[in-house]
Amino acid sequence: MSRRTFLQVSASGVVTATVLGGSGLRAQATPYEKFTWISPRGSLEVLDDFPFWAGKKMGYFGDLNVDMQPGPSDGTATVKFVDVGQADMGFPSPGVFSFGLKNGMKLKSAFHMGARDTFSIAFRKGEGFNDLKKLEGKTVLLGSAAWQSIVDPMLGVQGVDITKVKYVEAGWPTWATALKAGQGDAALGWEGLRAEWIASGLDFEYWLGVQKSPLFANTFVVRAADTEDPDKKAFLEKYLRGWAMGLEFGYQNPRAAVEAVFEQFPTLASNLGPELGTTSILQQINVFRGDMDKRGGWGWHDIAAWQTFFDKIHELKQIDQPIKAEDVVTNEFIGPANDFDKAKVKADADGYTLSDPFKAVDVAAITAHMFDQAVPADR
Template identity: 25%
Template sequence: MKAKVILAVLLVLVLMFVTACGAKEQASKESDSAKLQPIRVANWSKPITEQTNLLVDEKKQFFKDKGLEVTVIPGAGGGDAIKNIVTGQADIAFTDPGSLFFALDKGEKLKVIYNIYPQNVFNIVSRKDKNLIKPQDLKGKTIGVYSLTSGTRQNLLVLLHQAGLAEKDVKIVETGLLNFAPLMQGQVDATAATDTGLVIGKQKGLGEVNVIQVKDYLNVPSDLFVVTEKAYKEKKETLKAFLEAYRSSAQWMIKNPEEAASLASEYAIDGKDEQQNLRIITLRNASSVSPETESKGLGVLDKSVLQKAANTYQKLGLIDSKIDMNEVVSDDILPNIKTEEKK
């Protein structure tokens, strides 16, 4: 009986010790979390494979190492992302130049602080038998776009403008997001899409196609980090830390695409197929670099390209105001040297 009592006491003491250790560990985690600076990123989409580097901080800790606790807020387009920073729901917008120009045209006070994808990822896809190999060939053709407010339509108009054509020279129809069925069925002559959209289309049986790349005619960046002027003035150090961390995460994904493709299966809503993940990540890595990034580091901003794009949007009638990108682009918080990958 005495042995049983001693054993019971020992078990209680062990249980108390384990519980205390657990509570201490939890308190330590909560304390560490409390020390992190929260920062909210308004995304243009739900969490998808091409953004894997932004989604895996739980395991890779690019942002935590800089003292940041990042929350990614999903959206439905670049306009959504900008709306979230303007209304104070987020600190940084992951958005496209078109949505930026539209917001500036409405009088919003914004700053561009990082060039996420300096390469334009939009294209015009057509079946081989249509023999559409240059923008001028699109005259008189029916062209599908995701929607009339999408980047596919905006970039199609930019491409037409560079070729001396206008919207009236083609027939534009909505075909839905990543919907290549109308093209495959001959309902449209061509479809405006993206590089990753084309990967998915081919996987679904699109077959051999001709592809006109928008970047070959005007290489407008695909996505940017944008903040309000207020956030830029009040949160410079936090924003600088974020950009340093993001650059490290992008470098990691460029150097480790297979690992990123594997992690995408855990964190991205479209990441079930690791081989498809790898194809998408490889494309997005390619769009993250340019001759300028080789010498100045990822994220470098080219005001002249953005100015040319803004001017084109005005000429197309997409915006009314003349925008001076010298007043919008700010590169003083961009890391000024390439930082080596630490993970």
């Protein structure tokens, strides 16, 4: 029995689903008929989700019935769909997660992917600066209006008066080309995307959050009730273990992880190529891994840092009521997710046979120049 579900968000924010194929309801063999993960960006043809595709290729998800959905490009869809049950896990930025909490969505962060701040401010070459207070009175371009909830905290912790910054929704995926064309002063970017933009002829300079921001990046959220259901909790532990193994595999052999994504998306492969693909994934591994010596494993939440974030966005009036971090983020899945044979994953990664084009990619050279696009220190 085949089934395709098209998820939509109306202008009023109402979520609907149209199901094509199949007939009637099926008995559930697992806690989830099909576990659906939804992207925050309206596309799956990116390298951001490499742990899933690498993990799937290596068999780390076993026989779990799982599905990846791109979702709409509306920046808040990733939490709306989870809230109403049309998806089971979303990947929002902390700001979009807080939007869901503010609007009464009973969500909980189960696996913190982005230990470091992935977000950046892109400028045309020669026009960037390191003091973000200079953005006051200027225009920042966004792909979605919902992304303001990402940028406001990032600027706020740098002392920027966010009421003096103008945001313009320039659309997905055209907000970067709008910056190049001179339609704004700066634009939101993120790690991994920097390399993809180069492939599209969009070579900017950046204030890099991964170097300068005390904040962090996107996280996996689920319905809070699912964390209290024993069967669903057991499923989530297995599912997140697949992601953790995929992250470990990519860390041990980033070029192999890129190949796994490229096999899934040939158009992405032809657009990026092995070198830029590897550049993109190395940027993201840096974000996802963070300082692992201070973390409890892949996906671990720094509860104190989350509390600082929630306190800051309350100060900025991004949320109306204070949020207690331990009520909405949990590390209960981190131990089980990281309970895998790391020696086996390393052996898998070391034993992977790269194609000739990927063998030619110099990972050390890319790593040495990973931050060359940063705004010069003297500006």
